[in-house]
Amino acid sequence: MFLSKLMAASEAQKLINSCLEKSRIEEIPLEEANQRVIAQEITSYLNSPPFNRSAMDGYAIVAEDSFGHSENNPFQLKLVGNILAGQKSGHKLKPGEAIKIATGAPIPSGASAVVMEEYTHEEGDTITVETSVVPGENISPAGEDFKQGDQVLKDGQLLGPAELAIIASAGYDRVKVCKKPKIAVIITGSELVMPKRDIEGPEVINSNHFTIKSMVESCLSTPDMFHSIDNAQQVEQLFKKLLNEYDALITTGGTAISKGDVVVDVAQKLGEVPIHGVSLRPGKPFGFAQIQGKPVFMLSGFPVAAMVQFDVFVREALLKMQGLTRDLLVIHKKAARKIPSTLGRTDYIRAKIEGPLVRPLKIKGSGIIKSMVDSDSYIIIPENLEGIEEGEECQVLPYHSLKA
Amino acid sequence: MFLSKLMAASEAQKLINSCLEKSRIEEIPLEEANQRVIAQEITSYLNSPPFNRSAMDGYAIVAEDSFGHSENNPFQLKLVGNILAGQKSGHKLKPGEAIKIATGAPIPSGASAVVMEEYTHEEGDTITVETSVVPGENISPAGEDFKQGDQVLKDGQLLGPAELAIIASAGYDRVKVCKKPKIAVIITGSELVMPKRDIEGPEVINSNHFTIKSMVESCLSTPDMFHSIDNAQQVEQLFKKLLNEYDALITTGGTAISKGDVVVDVAQKLGEVPIHGVSLRPGKPFGFAQIQGKPVFMLSGFPVAAMVQFDVFVREALLKMQGLTRDLLVIHKKAARKIPSTLGRTDYIRAKIEGPLVRPLKIKGSGIIKSMVDSDSYIIIPENLEGIEEGEECQVLPYHSLKA
Incomplete structure (x- = not known):
């Protein structure tokens, strides 16, 4: 039936892509946002770093004090304080003075550079410095990374370690993300049984149950698994029930042309089937339907064909439903x-x-x-x-x- | 202090690698085994496929009946039955007979090939066949994929769609896997606060909390997050408590050489610190300790340095603790x-x-x-x-x- 009009795989991908609706948005704690797709732009509430801070462990000084000095021509400063990370000094640094400062601590008022600890000796309240520094040296200025009001993240990005760090640093503890698509997977096949050591007669183990479930999970979506025998009435009942509850359906089996192949027939009865049969190897007997505005991906019952069809037609679709488009690394x-x-x-x-x-x-x-x-x-x-x-x-x- | 003896990154990787213990094994339902590392070999209980089955929708026949025939020289057979997937025929096929058969259904006794439906016409109980087939054509023989007693999977592999499919098809509904390492992450820094829109004085947002947590998750491990101010006593108390409860510790901050950097000092007090300072950019102030036989990874407080150190020294270590070694795709x-x-x-x-x-x-x-x-x-x-x-x-x- 469909063999006469196989659709090119690229055309099928485009067609599917044009049929997808983006899932709804929810706001969640940033704590739970790893591996979710962001559905808002992030405009920073804050400067990062929030203040001029020391990039090194060392001594905050007035840079001019060091000009012309070196290992062979050291100079001395008076130690007037110590600033650890998380502290702030009220002292206004004057020429001739130094304040010990930890990496990340705020630069005290009056200081214009930091000398690395390695180039100094501390004895009592006297610091000997064996180098020169230019103004700004070893200081990370406020807003060096990004500034208050900067757009630091666009929507539609997958959140990982770096993205979570920038959202946090921009002052957000909650974030809007696309809901994870809820996917109903219907494995069809009267012969299929769950794994056991002894199988009888025509029984075949339902490996697709595990394959498709884990593939859906790898697309950041939530699968619920169902099974049906090769019976049009049972498949139709399942379709009707699940289309109301889920964002998309995936089936395996029943996509070829024999009388026993009921899935595509049911899809045709309930909705539109713009794709049945694609010029793909393996994976020719692939079908795609739209029923009640929802996408229905009909995969082969053969495990490897189903996996290839999933990778070619379903994977990017499930990601796009949550707002993520990406270029695969070929x-x-x-x-x-x-x-x-x-x-x-x-x-x-x-x-x-x-x-x-x-x-x-x-x-x-x-x-x-x-x-x-x-x-x-x-x-x-x-x-x-x-x-x-x-x-x-x-x-x-x-x-x-x-x-x- | 450590600047004089920076360890090469590759040497540090080797040293860490030699200090890791594999986590314990647990048996879990196959249903929950996606993205876990298998800790047993899988020897199949079954043949896959379990019986000679049809690879196509068509008609099971005695191959010799078709010899010499073609589109221009068709021949006829008597239709004596119909086998759907999940059914088994008791009929012993004789020359001159055909049984309609679905993809995946068991080949009936006596049949030696399957003719694809596309090369046939069915009228009443007469089948006209317009091709010839050789014995075995369109039949997947029992055990074609793998045989009872075959080792189909080695231990130490990450389980995904294909591996789950083969374990199921081998007859297993439970599988032994390495326990997910439980990782305590201690973010140190008196200046650190959780994300908020207005920060005050020396406060800095604790972005490492989100970064390191999600990085540990991406290594299939379970992070619990802790925070400590830069105080040796508090860090030491946390170390002692968490070393008893977790498989490894990761810290951020306090790895440089200033007085305020307490983490390495605490580690040195409680155990061995074979690595402090590596020839890596960014990421020089990295430390590694062994305390009570447990690995302690001490990362920089700077977000990017911490991320690089994690990728270079921690990531493969956490995977190896659960039995997974891999070659990164460079x-x-x-x-x-x-x-x-x-x-x-x-x-x-x-x-x-x-x-x-x-x-x-x-x-x-x-x-x-x-x-x-x-x-x-x-x-x-x-x-x-x-x-x-x-x-x-x-x-x-x-x-x-x-x-x-």
Whole structure:
């Protein structure tokens, strides 16, 4: 049925991208915002650093006192105080005086530079200095990092260590983020059973349950898992119930053309199915529907095909639903052997990086789970290439870089 | 004090590596094992697939019936049954017969190949076939992916979608993993306050609280956060209490050489401090202690220095404590401008990837948080190089690839 009109993978990606709605916004404590996508701009309430501070452990001095001095021509100052981090001195420093100062402590009034401790000797209240400093030396001026009113972060960014640090330093203890999409995953297949040591008759272990769940988690989304036998009525009931409660549906199984394949039929009954069958290998029997304005991603029942379809069509969609768009880190390696392909088809070939080379695994069948464990990357052969010659540079997508 | 004997970064990494103990093992449901490190080998209880199964929607036949036939020379078979996925046929197929079969369903006894539905016409109980198939065609034989008794996974691997799928398919619903290390993080600094819009006097916002917490989380470990003023007694009390309850300690602040820097002094009092001061830029004031057999990582109070020290010395250590060793994905790009360095020192330079180029950011001061937000990678200048010329290839470590 669909074989006559396979859609190019890139076209399917664009179509899906145009169907997505951004999830709602919530405000949460900054404490809980790691690995969330920010949904506001951050304009700083504060200067960072908030005051002129010492960049070194040493002595705050009047820079002019040091001019012309060196190891061979030292000079002396009177020690008049000590400022630790978290303290502030009320003393106004005069020429001839020094105040001991810790890294990060506020520069006292009157001081114009800091001499590093390494170039000094302290004896009683006398400091001997064996170097010269210019005004501003070893001082981080207030606002050197950013200033009050500066926009320090744009929305749509994934929050990690650096982003959390800048939001905190800008004076925010709460932050607006996109809600994590709630995803219902329906694994279809009458033959599927949960893992056990002895299986009987036509039973097959439901590995997709674990695969798709963890893939959804890796997209910063929250999966709830369901199972259905290959029965149109049961699938339809599940669809109707879950579409009301979730932001998107993902199914596995039932996307091919045989009578037993019910998922796409149900989707067609309940909504629009703009994609059924894509020019992708592995992963041809992929479907995408819109039902009640919600996206429904219909993946193959074969584990490896489902994983590739997820990586090609679902992953960036779930991230975009929470406001995150990103450029995947595609690297370039030389193909360790010739890889045939077909014009118009996109291939995602399981491969292993070997230094400057990338070696495609020898696999037959899209159900070979071991190939996913043994590989560490995809070689991508885009639709405008008929294949890759041995030694030719090709696009490589490390699995690791897929995680958000 | 330590300036005279800075340790090479690579030597410090080796030393730390030799001091780590692997965390204990726990058995958990496979359902909860995503992003955990497996602590057992997986030997399969089952064949995968568990039986000879159809790789296509089509008709199971005796292959010999089709020999010599084609689109121009079709032949006919009698339809004697229908096997959906999850079903098993009791019928023993004879020459001249066909059974309709769904992808994934068990091949009936007597059948030796599957003809794809696309090459057939069904009318009543007669199937017209317009192709020939060889024995085994479109059949995935039992154990094609892996066999009962095969070792399908080694220990020490991070579990993700593919690994979970293979463990499930091998018949396991529980799995032994390393316990997540419990990490106590002590942020020291009398000046530090939690984020607020108005700060007073010498107060500085405690951005390290958020940075280090999220970095520990990105190493699959569980952080608990503590704060101490720069007071030796308070730091010592915290150390003593937390060393009993946690697998490792991380501190920030108090690692330099001034009198106000108490953390290293406390560590020296309570245990051994084999590292204090490393030839790393930024990040020189790094310390490492062993107290009661536990590792204590002492980071700088400066946010960026602390982040670099974490990436260089702590990250892989926390992963190794849970049994995971990995090769970081270092890529190579051409330097967009000349980068000076010093022989013997390792530099981690904040940079931004621009296609084939990598551009070091222009920054002064190790406290500039904005530089971490604006960059996407480190340029690493190893200790055996005096710098990188403009246009020269250099080692680049994308931040993204640091996450486990």
